[in-house]
Amino acid sequence: MASTLGAPLEDDIVVAPIIARSRSLPPIVALTAACSLLAIIALTVFGPIFAAAPDAIHVGSRLQGPSSTYWLGTDELGRDLLSRLLYGGRVSLIVGFASTALAAIVGVPAGLLAGYRKGVFASLVLRVTDVLLAFPSVLLAMLTATFFGAGVLNLSLAIAVVNVAVFVRLARAGTLSQKGLEYVDAARSLGCSDLYIIFRSILPNTVSPLTTQAALSTANAIVLEAGLSFLGLGVHPPTSSWGVMLQVAKSYLYQDPWYGLAPGLLLVAVVLSLNASADAFPLIFDWRLRA
Amino acid sequence: MVPVLLGSAILIFFLLFVLPGDPAVFIAGGRGTEAQVELIRRSLGLDRPVPVQFVDWLWRTAHGDFGTSYINGFSVKVLLLQRLPVTAELALGAIVVATAIGLPAGLAGALWSEGPIGRLIDLFNAVAIAVPVFWLGILFQIYIGLQLGILPALGYVAFTDDPVENLRSMVLPSLTLGLGIAAVIARFLKAGILEGLRQNYVVTARAKGLSRRRVLFKHVLRNALMSVVTVTGLQFGGLLGGAVLTESVFNLPGLGNLMWISIQRRDYFVIQALTLLTVAVFLLVNLATDLTYGFIDPRIRTQEEQ
């Protein structure tokens, strides 16, 4: 949940209860949002099959409004905006999901381990997370993006760095509240190794807020990618993404006001659905909530 | 707090070190030569071993000397002070907008949560959070500032030069930055009130005969507002990010803009000082909200201690 460039909100165990209470959306809304999200993803996955080439330059027909040949008009080099929107959607969504996946893959195990046992590792992880959270996320994003360079993978890495701390915190918080419970003692007395306990017993019980966070981080990442592209730190031309399209559209608002409309709307729609469906994800992943 | 500041100092120094380019390149410019860049680097002390540079900078900063800009020779403190009023006013304006819109919206959302008004407010909240700040700013600038012409589309006039123009020029930027926060405030206030109304003590109070209005305003609202304050405090982390984009779009000479151009020119001392300043402010705000929240809800305090 962020309209600014970063700073995920739900970053502290103190706040988690408030967040939980604020999510008072009825399940039907959450599920509708999840469906529209899937629809948009399907559009970007399958749409390009039917669309024109997104990189075909025809300078002569540039910056035209919607017409029967070009349903959304053309861009500054005469390329079809609709296909650039669809291919660009792929990039934006991939960056969004990939960066969250990277952040979770690194952050969750680190958080679980840090929460389970006190020690040097735990303190180190805690300190690093504190610094990453206090550090201005836009600055971090700009610097990591400049460092890694342009490109889908690099952008995902850069944004993952910004989002990893939240996962660490949440995983740790979940572990802290779980490890005192009886079933953990029981498992330990049975002789199960720590790693087994962490990943087979504790993790499934903490998955619920993590999936919610995953949805929110993805939304955050998509907006972050747009913002970075806006500042000129986006993907390699001629690849497009919604953020790149918005950046260029801003320069041509007078010449072609329609340019930014579709990418802007889709961006808002995706972020909206991710935020709204964040409540539905735990329902999918955690069978106990469904009961 | 100190470890986090130290950690941030290390992080920013490391990030700037691995970043390609440096201020010497910017100073030499396109007409320079590599030999010249080396010379400039040496004269700026950039060729010293990195740990030496780090300790030197840390030592000076701890003593209040933030260094001078590699680029324009101004003292970093002067540069920061020049721009602080702009960003402070922007942040204040954003908070004002956020509370002026968010509080009534949250209240209305709670009181009429069942009906269409409540749904509408929910929708507004969701959209306001989803729209990227820079896009919102551009829309305001073009359609309200340029086409309608009722407010300045961009630019900054100092309060001391012309108070009226100053306020007028800050309206659109504050709206841009504040709407997202307004939505957050509305959402949390509504949730806090609804949650509060379900609490046992409220049911008891009503049973005892206290009017709904009295219960609402004395107990529930006060507690709900506390959570709003906490969350708003957390938003400070994202404020610098929003400020960079808002100040760029509206051409405000604030700290966010300074950060952006300093990164472009690798003006190390400015970037480092700004980073530490932002982290310090964030930590202070966090501390304040943590204390307030811990004070209100003793259960949270013990949980934190684990």
Added chain:
Amino acid sequence: MRTRPFTSEMTRRAFLGRSSLVVVGALSLPEIIAACSQAATGTSPSATLTIGTLPEFDSLDADHLSSTEDGVMSTIYDALIDMPQKPLEPRGWLAQSWDWTPDYTQLTLHLRQGVKFHDGSALTADAVAQNFTRGLNQQTGDSIPGTLGSVQSAAASGNDVVLTLKQPDVDVLYRLSWFRVMAPASFSTAKNNPIGTGPFKFVEWVPGDHLTVQRFDGYWKQTAGNVKQIVFKFFSDADALVNSAIGGQIDVLLFGNPKDADQLRSKGWTVYNRGVSDYMVLYLNATKSALQNLDLRQAVARAIDRDTIVKSAYYGLSTATTLPVPAQSPAYDQSIASDWNFDLSGAKQLVQSSGVSNPSFTVVIDSSFPDQVQAAQIIQQSLQQIGVTMTIKPVDSNTHTSLGLSGDYEALMWYASGGIADPADFEDNSGYRLPPRGVIWKNNAPADYVSSYTTALGTNDPAQRSSAFKAVWKVLHKYAWAIPIAWRAQLDAQKSTVTGVAYDVNDRLQPQDIVKS
């Protein structure tokens, strides 16, 4: 739209042998009018002019040459000579007149008398000599040591400054139009507190926000302008700059984008392309990767659809080029230039004859320049059609400059200043440079490049010089490592109430005659 302001012939004779005929201290027409009108009405300048520009602004030191600061610097400083765009002849400025020794190894500048610095001190030959000493020193001279590389030393002698050159080089005179004079007392603080002799004196600078200068009443020249104060406003965002103009907040716009011409015109602004001295160039590093193959480089040179690039990036406001000099220059040669006309089939044949299988390379571009971004994509598409894969790597400006100066690239897109005043100027641009300053040719450059350039540099007779440089262009086209693309169009605009805006040959704003009504 103003047409390219070149005279049909470059008359170098005016200064080469008959320097004494150079116009000395005469008033131009605007100045006469100004003197009359001011005398008649008794008004003193009172208007405040607001100029909007981009903020790549870091230093007010006169030895720091940067295109965005030039507009500001020309309000505060004067150069030794002035090269207007029309007529394209040097005229005396701080140096009233000059003499060459017959072998062109020594240039004596006769300084104008009665010129004062803003702090009241007088401009003396000694002060100018000190400026040269500082400027020619690598440690303190910033961009000057490269630009005035032929100058060995400078000495004051009475009211004259004598420049001794390392080798005969007439171009030095032209390059003096880049050299601005500071008050020696201000050397250490010139960066943010400059003192010059220019028509306006420095008042205050808030970095990244604005810079204010005020009319200097002790200026040595009568000016036609009525502007008392100029405020330069900086914009980090090009679109904010245009919006500010539309919103009426500024009077003059510098460094605009051609795409905004129509919008500004619709609001009654006067709009024109002032950029006539820079061209977009593609440097191919002939010492790296697949580009070591000459046929491949020749193929790339012919695969660039320059006309489409001009149309797309510059809205047709400028022209394509394959030589480092404009078409009006006597050193221009159409037969050499047409070598690299857009010819995809010819390019394809060259790719095949190169023998490189799956040729590919990466080009580094500066992502903050939309014209580079567009041109790169157009070139990419053309190259794809002939089987060459060009990957575009966008980087930020600082990284771009760093790579551009170190030569750590396979290919790089940049801007080069053309040989407007003199063809020899082309060599000052990174990719063209010869050892020891070389970027692409770090250790050895092709022998015929070195010899043809050295020969050309030593010529003095205009006809000889032109043909000598044509020989250099032949070598440039032979080795195809620096590929000019198109002259860069840069939009400048003024409100209809502002007149008298002029530029010198280096595209620098000359503010002294601006009138705002």
